[in-house]
Amino acid sequence: MNGKTTRRGILKGGAAMTAGLAAGSASAAEPDPLITEVQDWAMYTGAGVDEVPYGLPIEYESDVIRRNVEWLTAGPISSINFTPIHALDGTITPQGCAFERHHSGAISLRKEDYRLMINGLVDTPLVFTYADLERFPRETHVYFCECAANTGMEWAGAQLNGAQFTHGMIHNMEYTGVPLRTLLKEAGLDAAGDLAGKWVYVEGADASSNGRSIPMEKALDDVLVAFKANGEALRKEHGYPVRLVVPGWEGNLWVKWLRRVEVLDAAVESREETSKYTDVMEDGSARKWTWVMDAKSVITSPSPQSPITHGPGPLVISGLAWSGHGRITRVDVTTDGGVTWQTARLGRQGDAKALTRFYLDIEWDGSEMLLQSRAMDETGYVQPTKDQLREMRGENSVYHNNGIQTWYINSEGAAENVEIS
Amino acid sequence: MNGKTTRRGILKGGAAMTAGLAAGSASAAEPDPLITEVQDWAMYTGAGVDEVPYGLPIEYESDVIRRNVEWLTAGPISSINFTPIHALDGTITPQGCAFERHHSGAISLRKEDYRLMINGLVDTPLVFTYADLERFPRETHVYFCECAANTGMEWAGAQLNGAQFTHGMIHNMEYTGVPLRTLLKEAGLDAAGDLAGKWVYVEGADASSNGRSIPMEKALDDVLVAFKANGEALRKEHGYPVRLVVPGWEGNLWVKWLRRVEVLDAAVESREETSKYTDVMEDGSARKWTWVMDAKSVITSPSPQSPITHGPGPLVISGLAWSGHGRITRVDVTTDGGVTWQTARLGRQGDAKALTRFYLDIEWDGSEMLLQSRAMDETGYVQPTKDQLREMRGENSVYHNNGIQTWYINSEGAAENVEIS
Numbered sequence: 133m134n135g136k137t138t139r140r141g142i143l144k145g146g147a148a149m150t151a152g153l154a155a156g157s158a159s160a161a162e163p164d165p166l167i168t169e170v171q172d173w174a175m176y177t178g179a180g181v182d183e184v185p186y187g188l189p190i191e192y193e194s195d196v197i198r199r200n201v202e203w204l205t206a207g208p209i210s211s212i213n214f215t216p217i218h219a220l221d222g223t224i225t226p227q228g229c230a231f232e233r234h235h236s237g238a239i240s241l242r243k244e245d246y247r248l249m250i251n252g253l254v255d256t257p258l259v260f261t262y263a264d265l266e267r268f269p270r271e272t273h274v275y276f277c278e279c280a281a282n283t284g285m286e287w288a289g290a291q292l293n294g295a296q297f298t299h300g301m302i303h304n305m306e307y308t309g310v311p312l313r314t315l316l317k318e319a320g321l322d323a324a325g326d327l328a329g330k331w332v333y334v335e336g337a338d339a340s341s342n343g344r345s346i347p348m349e350k351a352l353d354d355v356l357v358a359f360k361a362n363g364e365a366l367r368k369e370h371g372y373p374v375r376l377v378v379p380g381w382e383g384n385l386w387v388k389w390l391r392r393v394e395v396l397d398a399a400v401e402s403r404e405e406t407s408k409y410t411d412v413m414e415d416g417s418a419r420k421w422t423w424v425m426d427a428k429s430v431i432t433s434p435s436p437q438s439p440i441t442h443g444p445g446p447l448v449i450s451g452l453a454w455s456g457h458g459r460i461t462r463v464d465v466t467t468d469g470g471v472t473w474q475t476a477r478l479g480r481q482g483d484a485k486a487l488t489r490f491y492l493d494i495e496w497d498g499s500e501m502l503l504q505s506r507a508m509d510e511t512g513y514v515q516p517t518k519d520q521l522r523e524m525r526g527e528n529s530v531y532h533n534n535g536i537q538t539w540y541i542n543s544e545g546a547a548e549n550v551e552i553s
Numbered sequence: 554m555n556g557k558t559t560r561r562g563i564l565k566g567g568a569a570m571t572a573g574l575a576a577g578s579a580s581a582a583e584p585d586p587l588i589t590e591v592q593d594w595a596m597y598t599g600a601g602v603d604e605v606p607y608g609l610p611i612e613y614e615s616d617v618i619r620r621n622v623e624w625l626t627a628g629p630i631s632s633i634n635f636t637p638i639h640a641l642d643g644t645i646t647p648q649g650c651a652f653e654r655h656h657s658g659a660i661s662l663r664k665e666d667y668r669l670m671i672n673g674l675v676d677t678p679l680v681f682t683y684a685d686l687e688r689f690p691r692e693t694h695v696y697f698c699e700c701a702a703n704t705g706m707e708w709a710g711a712q713l714n715g716a717q718f719t720h721g722m723i724h725n726m727e728y729t730g731v732p733l734r735t736l737l738k739e740a741g742l743d744a745a746g747d748l749a750g751k752w753v754y755v756e757g758a759d760a761s762s763n764g765r766s767i768p769m770e771k772a773l774d775d776v777l778v779a780f781k782a783n784g785e786a787l788r789k790e791h792g793y794p795v796r797l798v799v800p801g802w803e804g805n806l807w808v809k810w811l812r813r814v815e816v817l818d819a820a821v822e823s824r825e826e827t828s829k830y831t832d833v834m835e836d837g838s839a840r841k842w843t844w845v846m847d848a849k850s851v852i853t854s855p856s857p858q859s860p861i862t863h864g865p866g867p868l869v870i871s872g873l874a875w876s877g878h879g880r881i882t883r884v885d886v887t888t889d890g891g892v893t894w895q896t897a898r899l900g901r902q903g904d905a906k907a908l909t910r911f912y913l914d915i916e917w918d919g920s921e922m923l924l925q926s927r928a929m930d931e932t933g934y935v936q937p938t939k940d941q942l943r944e945m946r947g948e949n950s951v952y953h954n955n956g957i958q959t960w961y962i963n964s965e966g967a968a969e970n971v972e973i974s
Contacts, residue, residue: 173758173810178658179790181634185618186610187649190789192663197606213602220784221729222693224645228608229785237599242613267867269914272643272900306901308642308910337594362783363641364650368611369600389594446688479693480727483901489729493690 188228195219198229199296209236212279214300217430217452218437223274223304223480223487227367230303233279233383235340235404238369241389246373248315248357252394253330255320262373265357268310268318273356273379274486276454278302278425280382280409280531286518287529290538290549295435298537298549302454304487307377309358312351312393324395327352333400334376337391344385345399346378350423354379354485357390380456380485381423382531384409414526427515428534429453429463429490429507440545444498449476453488455509460488462508467494469502469538469552470517476505484510501541502552519553609649616640619650620717630657633700635721638851638873639858644695644725644901644908648788651724654700654804656761656825659790662810667794669736669778673815674751676741683794686778689731689739694777694800695907697875699723699846701803701830701952707939708950711959711970716856719958719970723875725908728798730779733772733814745816748773754821755797758812765806766820767799771844775800775906778811801877801906802844803952805830835947848936849955850874850884850911850928861966865919870897874909876930881909883929888915890923890959890973891938897926905931922962923973940974 189196198213215231232238243262251257282301285291292298316332324330330348335341346355356377359366366372371388378385384404399405411419431451434440440447449467453460460482464473479489490505507515518535540550610617619634636652653659664683672678703722706712713719737753745751751769756762767776777798780787787793792809799806805825820826832840852872855861861868870888874881881903885894900910911926928936939956961971 173660173662174760174762177630177760178655178660180658181619181621181632181653181655181790184649184790185620185634187619187651187788187790188609189607189786190661190793192793193786196785198602198608199606200602209598211602213606219786221691221781222727222784224727224784226647226783226785228605228649230608232602234599234602237601239594239599240611241594263863267863267869269898270642270869270871270900270912272910274901306643306645308900339595339598341595360642362647363643363645364617364647365610365614365640367608369602369605369608372611372613442684442688448688448691450691477690479691479729480695480904489693491691 196229198231201292201297211237212301214296215303216296217300217302217432218295218435220432221450221489223452223482223489224362225303225305227305227361227364227370230305230370231279231301232369233301234338234369235342236338239338239389240368241337241372243373248374248390249392250315250319250395251392252333252396253324254316254395255323258319260315262359265310265359265374268314270308270310271356272306272308274304274306274483275377275379276302276304276485276487277377277383277386278454280384280425283533283535283537284530286533286535286537287522287527290551293549294437295430295432296437299430301383302487305361306363307356307358308360309356309377312355312357312376313353315357315393316351316395321395324397329397331396331399333394333396334385334387334390335392336371336387337389341391342384342387342404343400343402344387344404345396345402346385350378350381380425382409382425385423409531411525411531412528414528419525422532425454425456426532426534427453427455427457427460427507427509427513429505429515430537431465431503431505431539434503434541434545434547435539436547436549439547440496440541442545444496447494447496449492449494449503451490451505453490453505453507454482454486455507455513456485457513458484458510460507461510463488463490464506465490465492466504467501470504473506498543500543502550503539503541504536506536518551617650619652622713622718632658633722635717636724637717638721638723638853639716639856641853642871642910644873644903644910645783646724646726648726648782648785648791651726651791652700652722653790654722655759655790656763657759660759660810661789662758662794664794669795669811670813671736671740671816672813673754673817674745675737675816676744679740681736683780686731686780686795689735691729691731692777693727693729695725695727695904696798696800697723697725697906697908698798698804698807699875701805701846704954704956704958705951707954707956707958708943708948711972714970715858716851716853717858720851722804723908726782727784728777728779729781730777730798733776733778733797734774736778736814737772737816742816745818750818752817752820754815754817755806755808755811756813757792757808758810762812763805763808763825764821764823765808765825766817766823767806771799771802801846803830803846806844830952832946832952833949835949840946843953846875846877847953847955848874848876848878848881848928848930848934850926850936851958852886852924852926852960855924855962855966855968856960857968857970860968861917861962863966865917868915868917870913870915870924872911872926874911874926874928875903875907876928876934877906878934879905879931881928882931884911885927886911886913887925888922891925894927919964921964923971924960924962925957927957939972
């Protein structure tokens with residue numbers, strides 16, 4: 133078979149197990165743990181349904197959790213953790229392990245106490261209760277939410293060793309809520325006159341308020357005032373009871389515990405959109421209004437936290453791709469650091485501005501690999517290399533790094549975050 | 554405005570709140586709790602990211618859980634609980650509140666100890682470890698899983714008062730796994746000769762083993778050997794580490810803790826497919842091989858557990874529709890017990906054999922309503938009334954009740970499970 137091990141070849145050994153040998157065990161001399169274990173599973177009843185009215189992952193998966201990086205998180209004032217994307221598959225991110233980024237911590241706000249004010253250049257300033265919001269026509273969509281600082285530590289080269297830490301400030305959920313345009317029209321936009329050049333300023337009920345300006349055109353397009361994620365209420369750390377969903381745009385705009393939307397004739401130029409969330413260029417000037425998250429991808433397995441645990445032969449390379457401009461149309465994968473590329477198989481086609489899963493099924497010959505993935509979206513945009521980004525923006529940037537990521541895989545299957553030129 | 558209250562009308566009162574009156578409070582005399590509450594939220598930092606490495610719903614949502622019905626669950630031997638569909642929106646069901654049905658309880662099985670045997674009429678009987686399964690090409694799809702007994706208590710008329718209990722034995726998740734056909738072909742199907750008329754017998758590692766026969770045609774079609782649900786590992790109660798996903802077919806076939814797949818030249822006629830999961834007709838004969846779950850729908854809000862909490866005016870009627878035969882193409886809703894029907898707005902188009910959310914936005918005049926929904930799928934099939942089902946099958950059945958459900962709404966907005974003819 134041209135020196136390649138086939139899946140059949142790999143698994144034939146398994147057949148012997150019917151004679152009681154565990155492929156998992158080091159030598160055939162060891163007794164198969166199944167001999168006793170199976171008896172246990174089959175001889176006694178398991179847990180009843182009253183045990184977990186609301187379930188959590190099984191104890192054996194206790195390592196699949198949000199993780200934080202000490203030197204990044206001083207405290208609630210500025211706290212970050214990361215989605216364990218190296219251990220997930222498919223496209224949906226469970227709320228329980230979806231990354232968090234708070235500017236003054238996650239607050240606890242009851243539906244009964246919740247209010248949303250719409251004021252400024254509107255005919256009738258309004259304050260909505262949570263119950264009011266539930267009376268407007270709702271929509272349901274799947275969108276990714278990526279922090280603008282995701283992969284930011286990589287500008288200066290390979291830093292954090294793991295997809296969870298380099299690319300884990302992203303999650304992808306099915307949101308249900310009321311379009312912001314519906315609420316703006318309810319308050320009456322005639323007072324704003326010509327809507328061209330108008331803005332909305334959105335802020336949260338937390339201490340940071342995290343105020344941001346959004347052009348009216350986007351506010352009237354696909355922005356959602358959301359109260360459900362993946363079918364259920366938003367979790368406290370995701371803005372319960374109401375957060376803003378700004379499809380395709382940087383996560384900082386997705387204001388949690390949404391408190392107020394003011395219609396203005398100019399941007400506020402708040403702290404969060406001037407000293408923060410802008411990209412400082414080589415000459416010291418700042419790139420501003422960089423809202424849209426460009427096409428990007430990352431291989432989640434194999435990766436530093438998800439090494440190859442078997443020898444040569446069949447190997448599934450899998451990862452995630454996304455674009456704030458729409459749908460992912462193609463993802464290429466290289467195993468030799470970009471010398472040759474193969475087009476990956478897209479999993480279930482993700483929605484526009486949502487994560488798309490990709491797979492490349494290969495026969496690994498056991499030699500070293502330099503793994504990279506390169507995403508393309510429906511606008512024809514191609515994910516750039518880190519060097520191309522540095523050429524355009526210098527090395528002072530922190531935000532909006534959508535450069536191609538490289539994992540070095542050694543002959544043992546261990547993976548490492550490296551940078552190649 | 555033709556006597557109708559507009560959304561604007563409803564919410565104008567809200568505007569006054571900017572002067573400190575809470576629409577939520579009983580009278581204008583009461584102080585607005587916000588005056589102090591807001592200060593608290595804005596003056597102190599909230600929880601840091603280390604608080605919940607794996608998050609749970611906020612305390613205020615503690616009623617949105619799986620619930621069980623005492624007289625239905627004697628113990629782990631036969632236990633059932635129900636998804637709180639009355640409180641969810643969108644289409645995805647979080648694993649934590651997705652219904653459970655166990656025949657001998659949920660067992661705890663480590664990936665290291667997991668084995669899947671494929672034997673019978675195959676060239677090479679194989680035993681796969683969990684690590685082996687991860688080396689085959691994977692697919693990701695969203696599918697609903699409905700217990701054949703869902704709504705079964707309604708054959709004799711309105712029984713349980715709540716959508717969670719009448720229709721909650723269903724969930725909808727994004728599954729990732731290996732197509733069963735891939736593993737069958739790995740073991741070699743030539744030994745089975747002509748595949749027409751061949752079957753696979755699937756069983757789980759739990760005490761019940763829950764053995765079921767599946768025609769080869771379906772086994773080679775869209776059946777998945779799944780290890781991820783909604784992106785993460787299957788929960789213990791959903792078959793960790795591996796369960797069978799049989800799209801569109803009754804939940805009992807979705808064997809959890811999948812242990813063995815045997816290729817046979819005839820169905821086994823096991824307990825689970827003879828004395829159970831067959832429908833006893835009027836003449837005492839049994840309808841067998843009723844695998845596919847026909848088109849069905851239910852209004853989740855308003856419903857007995859989700860009453861209307863506001864007066865006349867704008868009201869969002871929402872529910873779920875699904876079909877084991879493919880996509881939902883249309884859902885009609887009536888507010889007068891079937892005298893007149895309106896076509897509902899479909900939310901994000903669900904995938905084939907997955908839940909589809911529907912909405913009907915109306916102006917409620919405050920009078921009583923008899924709410925029903927009627928689903929249609931891509932085969933042209935129309936969801937029948939309970940009476941039509943009884944006409945065809947008599948009243949001895951327990952399983953496969955996809956009849957139209959009726960909620961009576963009184964002028965106060967309270968809902969009740971009723972039956973009309």
